[in-house]
Amino acid sequence: MTTMDLGMTDRLKPIHEAVATMVREEIIPLDEAFLSEVSKGDRWTYTPRQTEILEGLKTKARERKLWNFWLTDSARGYGLSTVEYAYLAEEMGKAHLGAEVFNCSAPDTGNMEVFERYGTDAHKEQWLTPLLAGQIRSAYLMTEPDVASSDATNIAMRCKRDGDDYVLNGEKWWASGTGDPRCAVYIVMVRTGSDEEPKHKRHSMIVVDARTPGIEKLRPMQVYGEDDAPHGHWHLRFTDVRVPARDLLLGEGRGFEISQGRLGPGRIHHCMRAIGNAERALELMCQRALRREAFGKRLADLGANFDIIAECRSDIEMARLLCLKAAWMMDQKDPKAAAPWISQIKVVAPNVALKVTDHAVQMFGGQGISQDTPLARMWTHLRTLRLADGPDAVHRRQVARNELRKYTQEKV
Structure with a gap:
């Protein structure tokens, strides 16, 4: 029986530390400066300052060889497993610019997989090469x-x-x-x-x-x-x-074959980053609970806030373990066996992250729904994620059908 190892490997640890440090010390501090530029001039172009921020960070990531981690089954990348990549994607999920800085953002990662697996040599030269380089x-x-x-x-x-x-x-x-x-x-x-x-x-x-x-x-x-x-x-x-x-690509009638190869990894990448969102929200919530006072007490000591914080921590840990198991199932190269696990985490991760973020918003009060914290932006992204790559109901249906199949020979 294959051993299920969901821990961080020795080869991953220094890479994870480098990514986590860059996210915390260099990317998060520039997120708001980047976003504040959007309203200046044409919203659908990049201002010189945005270009400076984004390209500067990407250059640093490339120079440090922190690039294209998502290539989990290719000689072009690090050759990491999906479980290993999950830990990196979680760190990227803590920053608005996190995934793009390391050339690991949707929808490019899925599209690059399509070009690599199913594209012609001409497609790879024209589109895959500049995508892998982060040029388009x-x-x-x-x-x-x-x-x-x-x-x-x-x-x-x-x-x-x-x-x-x-x-x-x-x-x-x-x-x-x-x-x-x-x-x-x-x-x-x-x-x-x-x-x-x-x-x-x-x-x-x-x-x-x-x-x-x-x-x-x-x-x-x-x-x-x-x-x-x-x-x-x-x-x-x-x-x-x-x-x-x-x-x-491939010929007429093969769209679903390609889409399943593309969407499986993409769905789980979203979930990994959602767990990073949840960690960031919990961090902000705890800092607020300890620094802010009302009615003569810290917010942490009021109402049910101790219970809320404890429950958020527990929920994140459960979601992370489910995400890692889904990643491990993908690494076994049996898409049919992995599918219900991907569907489970596709429902669980956004809902957990949304719940944690909502609690953080509540802890911040009016500031939580304003532009003064990243929480409102995170909340809208996570609520949208419950629809992206298949709504909750569709994934629950797949999980239930797989479960019921164990108890009947009939088609469910």
Whole structure:
């Protein structure tokens, strides 16, 4: 029987220390300075100060060889396991800029995996190489406004063959990262098959240059009133967009095969960072509870705050262990066995982190919902994460179906 080791390996410890130190001492102190620049001038460009901050941090990370940790099964990266990467991603989740500084941010990591696993040599040269170098950004376009995209078999954007091209027509929204002026390429889920085809053979993935004529940016989607500029989550319209047929990945009808290879790691990466969010929120909560006084006592000594802090610590520890087990299951290279574990943590981690962050907001009172702490921004991100890469209900359904299968021979 394979031993399940979820601890930090000896080779990881110095890397983890370097990442944690850089996040704490260099990235977090610059987060607010970076974000304060968004309202200056065009929200969808980077100001000189933002570029200086971000590129300066990325240069330091590259020079220290703290780069592309997410490449867990590739000679291009560190060769870390998913369990090892989980500890690093947690640290990155504590800072707004954390993941990008180390070239480990969504949706680029998933897209880079797609290019590496399924792309042609031309795709790798044109798109993967600059993505690995952190020179460009990318986007993944799946969700659509007119269908329930939580069931991806509903995806309807038409993609029809016309000679040496495919022609795309339809709309996508919540296209994260498409507002970024550095976003150069999209990977798009499209429908190529007819109703006569099996449901999971009707869709394909195609690589689209972001500058292709016929792509219209309709509006930035707002998340609780914020547009998340300059990254953004845009609503796009494709009108007779012509894409070379060579840019269809693997062939028609293989979209779900590719998406499952992409979304599994992406989902668990989000969960790892969410646990880092929760740790940051708990840290802020404890500092506030000890420094602030009301009614002649520290906040820590009022009401149920001792119990709240204890419960938050326990919940984080349970979520981390579940996340590490899901990561370990992924490392065993059996996607079917890992899937229910990924679904479990995809529900648990955002909910735990959201609960901890909400308690921290409450401890800060009015300041907690203001721009004076990162808590309000963290809360909106975590609430959104309960929808991203599949809503809670879809993942719970998968977990329950897997559980019920143990007790029946019938199809559940």
